[in-house]
Amino acid sequence: DIQMTQSPSAMSASVGDRVTITCRTSQGISDYLAWFQQKPGKVPKRLIYGASKLQSGVPSRFSGSASGIEFTLTISSLQPEDFATYYCLQHYTYPYTFGQGTKLEIK
Amino acid sequence: EVQLVESGGGLVQPGGSLRLSCGATGHSFSNYWMTWVRQAPGKGLEWVANIAPHGSEHYYANSVKGRFTISRDNARSSVFLQMNSLRGEDTALYFCARGIYGESEDYWGQGTLVTVSS
Numbered sequence: 217d218i219q220m221t222q223s224p225s226a227m228s229a230s231v232g233d234r235v236t237i238t239c240r241t242s243q244g245i246s247d248y249l250a251w252f253q254q255k256p257g258k259v260p261k262r263l264i265y266g267a268s269k270l271q272s273g274v275p276s277r278f279s280g281s282a283s284g285i286e287f288t289l290t291i292s293s294l295q296p297e298d299f300a301t302y303y304c305l306q307h308y309t310y311p312y313t314f315g316q317g318t319k320l321e322i323k
Numbered sequence: 324e325v326q327l328v329e330s331g332g333g334l335v336q337p338g339g340s341l342r343l344s345c346g347a348t349g350h351s352f353s354n355y356w357m358t359w360v361r362q363a364p365g366k367g368l369e370w371v372a373n374i375a376p377h378g379s380e381h382y383y384a385n386s387v388k389g390r391f392t393i394s395r396d397n398a399r400s401s402v403f404l405q406m407n408s409l410r411g412e413d414t415a416l417y418f419c420a421r422g423i424y425g426e427s428e429d430y431w432g433q434g435t436l437v438t439v440s441s
Contacts, residue, residue, distance in 0.1 A: 217385065250424060252368070259431035260360075260368060262423060272428065303368050307424045310373075310382040314360075317367040 218242050218306050222315030228323040235291045237302050237318045244285055245308035251280055251289045255300045263302075264289065296322075325349040325430045327419045332435030335409055339439070343404040345419030345432055352400035353377075358423055359393060359404050361415035362434075371417070374402060386412075409439045 219242035229235050239249065247267035252260040262271050264280035267287055277292045291298055299322050304315040331343040345357070359371040372393040374381045381393050392405040402419060416434040423429040 248424075252423075254368070259418060259433060260429075261431075262429040265424065265426060269426070301367075305368075305370065305423070311384045312370040312373070312382075314368045314370055 217311055218245065218309060218313055220304060220306060220313050220315040222304055222318055224318060225316060226319040226321065228321045229294055230323045231294050231296055233294045235294055235320065237289045237304075237320075239287045239289075239304035239315045241285045241287070241306055245306045247282060248306060248308035249280075249282070249287050250305045250307065251278075252303045252305065253298075253300045254303065260303065294320075325421070325428075327421065327430055327432035329417065329419050329432040329435035332417065332437045334438045334440065336441050337410060337439055339409050340405070340407045341409065341437060343406065343417055343419075343435055343437070345402045345404075347400045347402070347421070350421075350430075353397035355421050356424070357393075357395060357402040358420045359402075360418045360420055360423075360431075361413075361437075362418070363412070363415040366415075369415070372404065406437070409437075411439050413437060414439050 221240045223238050249267045251264040254260040263274050263278050267282040268280045279290045281288045302318045326348045329345045358373050361369050361371050372383045374393045378395045390408045395402045416436050418434045419432040421430045
């Protein structure tokens with residue numbers, strides 16, 4: 217099975233900050249990785265698919281990138297509505313696996 | 324508008340069974356892979372199972388393999404999750420989802436809560 221190591225598990229940041237969240241996979245998965253945002257009491261929402269493709273309707277401050285087995289979600293300038301938990305998901309091989317999540321809190 | 328509505332959750336004793344349902348409206352259900360994802364209280368997301376549009380391919384998380392069965396009825400635009408030999412660690416909010424992998428927009432139901440406890 218592919219193991220996902222997502223970091224950090226939690227972080228605090230301020231509005232306007234640039235934030236980076238990382239997922240490292242235990243083996244290559246090409247670009248079969250998606251990023252999701254989940255706010256408390258809400259269902260998840262996909263932000264990025266194909267490792268770097270922005271979902272339609274998602275603000276351009278969100279971006280994804282990949283380098284080998286390391287995948288990064290970047291928020292270029294945090295907005296108040298971005299405080300949430302973020303998850304990566306690999307869908308390269310079964311069983312698919314989510315990262316452990318990154319809780320992004322207001323500093 | 325695409326809508327997914329789960330049902331069938333509830334309280335069940337360890338070792339018991341439940342069958343979750345997810346009804347879909349607003350799209351060509353039979354064209355899409357469908358997925359179950361769960362979230363234990365206060366915990367992260369866990370991928371549970373996938374079923375192909377035609378229903379003949381299905382895949383499971385190791386934690387549920389051999390105990391859970393995903394199926395679908397395209398005529399009724401519904402996907403199901405039969406859960407047997409339930410354990411305490413299966414306690415979670417179970418989401419039905421469509422299109423969470425590719426380019427098309429992802430859709431999620433609001434979830435149905437399963438509680439396994441004596």
